[in-house]
Amino acid sequence: MTSLFLTGCMRRLCWLLALSLLPWSASADGAGTWTASWITSLQSIPRGDALPPLYRAPDVAGRTVRQIVVPTLAGESVRLHLSNRYADTTLDVESMRIAPARGMGAATRGPGAGVTFGGHARLQLPPGGEADSDPIPLKLLAHKPYAISMFMGRAQKLQAWHRVASQTSFVSAPGDHVQDVSADAFKGRFTQFAWITSLAVARAPAGSVLAIGDSITDGMRSTLDSNRRWPDVLSGRLAGNDDAPAVLNAGISGNRLLSDSPCYGERMLTRFERELDSQPGVHTAIVLIGINDINFAVMPVRKGLDCDAPHTLVSAQDLIAGYRRLIDIAHRHHVRVLMGTLTPAGLPNERESLRLNVNQWIRTQREADGVVDFDAAVRDPAKLQNLRTAYDSGDHVHPSDAGYAAMAQAVSLQQLTHSTASASAR
Known part of the structure; x- marks a missing residue:
């Protein structure tokens, strides 16, 4: 066992040395x-x-x-x-x-x-x-x-x-x-x-905005091959500005804030810093995460491949502590962070109460650099726990193309096109 471990370490060291010498x-x-x-x-x-x-x-x-x-x-x-x-x-x-x-x-x-x-x-x-x-x-x-x-x-x-x-x-x-x-x-x-x-371009002084989250940022159930995810629509809104930044989509469907998944990627708390390190031009991050942490706890355990495992129960305080860690990571990287409120998902009372408590904290906290109220943009004014009918893709969780467009409209363009200087001054 020891010799195998050492052999693996030596291979890793040799590869790192070779990589450091490669011109690419x-x-x-x-x-x-x-x-x-x-x-x-x-x-x-x-x-x-x-x-x-x-x-x-x-x-x-x-x-x-x-x-x-x-x-x-x-x-x-x-x-x-x-x-x-x-x-x-x-x-x-x-x-x-x-x-x-x-x-x-x-x-x-x-x-x-x-x-x-x-x-x-x-x-x-x-x-x-x-x-x-x-x-x-x-x-x-x-x-x-x-x-x-x-x-x-x-x-x-x-x-x-x-x-x-x-x-x-x-x-x-x-x-x-x-x-x-x-x-x-x-x-x-x-x-x-x-x-x-x-895919990167040389010398783009406007930098970039990182949209990071779960399937709702990923654009699940948007029209295939049509670029109707909310970050796509947001980029289209920015296109007329001379100082428009890139809009980068780091959403992963099924992703959670606090738990890894065998199917849905590493938890946000693990991957967030790596995403920022990989994209040095990012000056603002828009974070929308947490609904899967709330929902997967009560999903049935499946034999064989259980993508929702672990079925971890979370509280509002658990999620808030995770958000605070994300905000700290962003600020250490001199990146402004805008927190997005969790959108309606037709949840039963106990889980809906948890979602509302989380959204109340997001709206009233002063630790992030701003808030994007996605919830207010797409909820049914008569039934606040539901998406508007026109904004519902049909599963009552993921927005339609029109719903994703409404989410993009909820983002203030001023926060994105005048943020480089304030972020670098941290």
């Missing part, structure tokens, strides 16, 4: 200051032989995976960040390209630009590894779709993803199809993001 490591960006224009947050894929269909990853070995992303800032030079977090095998990318997409499908408008890492087309990342691409000379337009194509190694497996992307990704027939302009080879479909966690 995070410390060598080659183009000055970078600001993320689009991001997504990864979560591990549950392992097992009898997983429900929702958790079965597509076959990507020796195939080309094409993902569509929509940046929220324009730029003349682009950098992609790849992550092999949560995997226990090497990430093997044989070639990679980025090109403007023709609509939201797999076809592109021309062959685009190749992506390299330290001057090499091929990238092999060990388990847990991260890598920034070389700067890519590409005129990037905000709010337009881009196709990122990756030809995967012959033994490649998908072990981590962003599960609820609200965006279709594509898998080709076997072979290298990264330069294909046509969508003909891309018959496979899946609705997750994988490996690519950030």
Whole structure:
């Protein structure tokens, strides 16, 4: 046992040493200051032989995976960040390209630009590894779709993803199809993001706003391939301003403030600091989290894969203590934090009382830098525990496209476009 442990440690040390010498490591960006224009947050894929269909990853070995992303800032030079977090095998990318997409499908408008890492087309990342691409000379337009194509190694497996992307990704027939302009080879479909966690542009002084939370920030039940999540709509509202920041979506469906999940990612208290460290241009964070902590405690225990485990009972004071820790983390990173009130979920009396107590604290506290009253924006004025009918996607928890638009309208643009100086002065 000891010899195995030491061997593992030696491999880790050797990899860290090698990474520090590579020209594509995070410390060598080659183009000055970078600001993320689009991001997504990864979560591990549950392992097992009898997983429900929702958790079965597509076959990507020796195939080309094409993902569509929509940046929220324009730029003349682009950098992609790849992550092999949560995997226990090497990430093997044989070639990679980025090109403007023709609509939201797999076809592109021309062959685009190749992506390299330290001057090499091929990238092999060990388990847990991260890598920034070389700067890519590409005129990037905000709010337009881009196709990122990756030809995967012959033994490649998908072990981590962003599960609820609200965006279709594509898998080709076997072979290298990264330069294909046509969508003909891309018959496979899946609705997750994988490996690519950030698209950044060079020298964007307006910085970025991080929207972080659970499925309601993730945009669950919004229209597929339409960019109707509330952070998307917020970015559209900002688009006319010369000093508009990027709006980055770090929502994970099912995520909780206080508990990890085998399906829904690490708890917010664990991942929040990592998200801030990964995006140095962030000056404001909008936090909306807690409804799953309230609900999952009473969900039935499921045999096999129990995504809601642990079924931890929480109090308002438990959640408030967690919010205070998030606020402290943000302020230590010189980031302003706006706390969002929890939206209606048609809860029974005991859980509704807990939600209302949490919202009362959020509205009256003076520890954060502001409040976004999402609850007031979407609740039914006649039945405060419910979403307005027009804002309900049908499950009485997740907003419709119109509901997400109303949430975006609840955010004060002034708080987002004039916050860099006050945040850096902390």
